[in-house]
Amino acid sequence: MKLSDLFNAGQFVITSEVAPPKGIDLGEMIENAELLKPRVSAINITDQQSSVMRLGSLAASQMLKERGIEPVFQVTCRDRNRIALQSDLLSAWALGIENVLCLTGDHVSLGDFPDAMPVFDLDSVSLLAAAKGLNGGVDMGDNELEGSPDFCLGAVVTPGADPIEPQLIKMEKKIAAGATFFQTQAVFDAEAFATFMKVAKGFGVPVMAGIILLKSPGMARFMNKNVAGVHVPDALIDEMANTEDRPSTSVGIAARLIREIKDLCQGVHIMPLGWEKRVPKVLEAAGL
Amino acid sequence: MLVSERKPIEEIMEFIGGERTVFLLGCDGCAAASGTGGEPEIRELKAELEGRGITVTGTKVIDFLCQKALIRTGLRPFATALDEADSVVVSTCGIGIQATATVLDQAVHPACNTVSLGGIRGEWQGEERCAECGQCFLDVTAGICPLTACAKRLVNGPCGGAKDGSCEVEPEARRCAWEVIYERLERQGRTNLLRRAPLQVKDYAKMQPPVDLRGTRKWAVDMKTTEGVTS
Numbered sequence: 001m002k003l004s005d006l007f008n009a010g011q012f013v014i015t016s017e018v019a020p021p022k023g024i025d026l027g028e029m030i031e032n033a034e035l036l037k038p039r040v041s042a043i044n045i046t047d048q049q050s051s052v053m054r055l056g057s058l059a060a061s062q063m064l065k066e067r068g069i070e071p072v073f074q075v076t077c078r079d080r081n082r083i084a085l086q087s088d089l090l091s092a093w094a095l096g097i098e099n100v101l102c103l104t105g106d107h108v109s110l111g112d113f114p115d116a117m118p119v120f121d122l123d124s125v126s127l128l129a130a131a132k133g134l135n136g137g138v139d140m141g142d143n144e145l146e147g148s149p150d151f152c153l154g155a156v157v158t159p160g161a162d163p164i165e166p167q168l169i170k171m172e173k174k175i176a177a178g179a180t181f182f183q184t185q186a187v188f189d190a191e192a193f194a195t196f197m198k199v200a201k202g203f204g205v206p207v208m209a210g211i212i213l214l215k216s217p218g219m220a221r222f223m224n225k226n227v228a229g230v231h232v233p234d235a236l237i238d239e240m241a242n243t244e245d246r247p248s249t250s251v252g253i254a255a256r257l258i259r260e261i262k263d264l265c266q267g268v269h270i271m272p273l274g275w276e277k278r279v280p281k282v283l284e285a286a287g288l
Numbered sequence: 289m290l291v292s293e294r295k296p297i298e299e300i301m302e303f304i305g306g307e308r309t310v311f312l313l314g315c316d317g318c319a320a321a322s323g324t325g326g327e328p329e330i331r332e333l334k335a336e337l338e339g340r341g342i343t344v345t346g347t348k349v350i351d352f353l354c355q356k357a358l359i360r361t362g363l364r365p366f367a368t369a370l371d372e373a374d375s376v377v378v379s380t381c382g383i384g385i386q387a388t389a390t391v392l393d394q395a396v397h398p399a400c401n402t403v404s405l406g407g408i409r410g411e412w413q414g415e416e417r418c419a420e421c422g423q424c425f426l427d428v429t430a431g432i433c434p435l436t437a438c439a440k441r442l443v444n445g446p447c448g449g450a451k452d453g454s455c456e457v458e459p460e461a462r463r464c465a466w467e468v469i470y471e472r473l474e475r476q477g478r479t480n481l482l483r484r485a486p487l488q489v490k491d492y493a494k495m496q497p498p499v500d501l502r503g504t505r506k507w508a509v510d511m512k513t514t515e516g517v518t519s
Contacts, residue, residue: 104447107439109457118440125444126489140489158448166470169482170445177487185448228451 001070002098002152004180006041007206013267014288015072015183015208016279017044018064020055026063032276033069039280042070042099044183044269051078051111058088062095072154073097076105081121082130086139089131093149101154101183102127102174125170125177128153132178155179157207158229159187159196168199175205183269185229186212188236190260197264206266211257213275213282214250217241251278255285262286290318290381290418291506292325292400293498297336300377303397303427307374310342310397311366313388314349315380322506324400325349325379333379333399345369353384354412359391370394382418382426382433389431390416395478396431398424404497404507422494428485430472435490437465443488446470 006013016036018029033043043064047057061071073092075085092100104124108116122130130140137148155174161167171182182200187193187209200207212230214220217240220232236253243249258268268288272279304310312330319325327349334344346369350362363370370376375395378385382402389396403422417436425434425443435441439457440449446466449456453467473479501507505514 104440104442106449107457109439120440120442121490121492123440123442123444123447125487129487156448161448161450162452163467163470165474165479166446166466166482167448169479172483173444173487226451228449228456 001041003042003072003154004152007181007266011041012262012288013206013208014040014270014283015042015044015267016040016270016272016276017046017072018060018276019046019049020057020060022052022054024055026055026060029060030063030067032272033064033067035276036272036279037069039283040270042072044072044074044101047074047076047103047105048079048111049106051106051108051113053111053113058092058095058097061092061097065096070099071097072099072101074101074103075127076103077120077122077124077127078105078108079116079119081119082126082140085122085127086130086134089134089151090145090149093151098150099152099154100131101156102131102179103156124155125173128155128174128177128179135178152180153178154181154183156184157182157200158185159193159200159209160185160189160229160231164196171200172203175203179205181206181208181266183208184210186210186223186227186271187257187261188212188230188232190257192231193261194264201264208267208269209258209261209265211254211268211270211282213254213270213272213278214240215273215275216246247275247278250275251281251285254282258282258286258288262288289321289405289506290383290402290420291404291497291501292319292322292381292402293422294324294329294333294379294400295398295424297340300337300397300399301340304337304342304375304377307395308341308343309345309373310337311345311370311373311376312337312347313353313363313376313378313380314347315351315353315384316349317352317354317380319353319380319384319400320349322400325353325384329379333377337377345372352412353378353380354387354414354416356387356391356414359388363392382420382424383412383414383416385424385426386416386418386431386433387412387414389426389472390414393472394476396426398426400424401494404501420495420497421490422496422498423491425488428481428488430469430476430478430481432465432469432472434465434469437468441490442466443490444485445482
């Protein structure tokens with residue numbers, strides 16, 4: 001099932017994500033995915049997020065697929081050149097994977113192998129173009145394929161970037177290259193998101209707002225200091241600091257945000273970061 | 289020596305796009321020795337551009353375009369010609385093109401690809417770096433090299449990793465190259481350049497120095513011949 005079919009049917013699409021393990025024990029990842037399954041249309045599988053070496057997103061995507069969970073295969077440009085990237089895309093289609101999220105990827109210096117070669121042969125835009133080419137039956141060298149995939153291609157955008165114009169220009173480039181939907185970096189400020197969507201909706205491509213469940217005021221401050229394009233307003237930090245029941249306050253904040261933004265966009269992408277079991281409560285409280 | 293080779297005139301014309309007037313700048317250092325930026329090559333480039341309907345408002349060959357002080361003093365008498373030009377076409381290595389773009393703060397087009405930093409090293413004191421990529425990207429990046437200034441060597445715009453203008457790799461020491469590019473274009477009223485730029489894909493085959501450069505004195509001073517890629 002392609003996410004594009006759901007958007008085309010006018011559905012408000014909900015996705016979430018899980019991370020493959022560092023090791024081969026997939027139990028927890030699958031457990032988390034099963035918790036999310038009844039409430040989401042698809043689940044992203046991250047590609048060695050934060051440049052930390054883990055089991056691959058291709059194998060993990062297939063593990064979900066065989067359990068009847070629709071995967072969104074995340075692919076970054078950090079670790080593979082254009083030969084390996086195109087090859088992995090073909091492999092993904094052969095394994096039944098239909099949704100791909102194309103990202104540039106974090107730099108290796110952020111992860112546990114800062115001494116590794118940062119590849120970045122392609123970037124998010126040229127990767128999308130390559131994948132669109134495969135959909136059309138040719139590789140990047142215009143060589144014809146024996147049978148071609150038909151991926152639904154997605155990309156990411158950071159609505160809170162400052163300045164925003166370079167992000168919007170790159171968003172347009174991603175659409176021109178082949179992106180048919182967007183998932184955003186975490187949104188905490190509905191007003192700022194509305195300002196972003198005023199321009200982004202003109203592009204005519206579905207946007208899914210990113211939602212992160214806040215776990216503590218410390219986590220919010222950490223993201224404000226360290227995570228690009230994320231800004232948690234002071235009022236939300238205070239709300240988390242002054243509560244005696246952090247999980248239910250967190251669920252309340254996420255649900256409120258979703259209610260505030262859901263008429264502006266075509267879906268939400270929830271990043272639970274370990275709080276998978278609380279995602280159904282968030283969606284229920286948000287009226288979804 | 290920074291060995292450069294002239295880009296085809298068709299590529300330079302694509303950079304010039306709808307502009308009608310240009311100023312031509314050469315370099316009497318490595319570029320003259322490469323056969324790309326000396327007086328004869330600038331005369332030839334001028335004729336090629338004029339033959340395609342472009343008005344050349346002035347030309348100048350400066351001793352070393354990598355030296356910003358020399359660019360400033362050398363171009364002082366050409367203020368009017370520079371003002372009259374829609375852009376400046378620079379026929380030299382990646383360092384000289386970047387130094388010119390920084391000093392002039394106006395639209396600059398590269399007329400050359402830099403193919404090697406071999407042989408006798410050029411000496412420059414500025415922060416510009418050249419990756420000798422053989423496919424100069426400086427036209428679409430406001431004269432700031434995305435291969436050396438961006439930690440991910442991105443050629444199609446910024447990643448999402450910059451925080452408050454700092455690169456995710458060395459936030460204390462490194463600004464996001466694409467923010468610097470954007471700021472320069474915004475100051476020049478040219479941010480549309482980013483929107484217009486076609487999809488860029490790096491060609492790693494061009495990052496190897498050309499075969500006919502190896503074994504020449506331009507490749508290494510102890511070689512036996514001066515014949516090379518641009519001779």
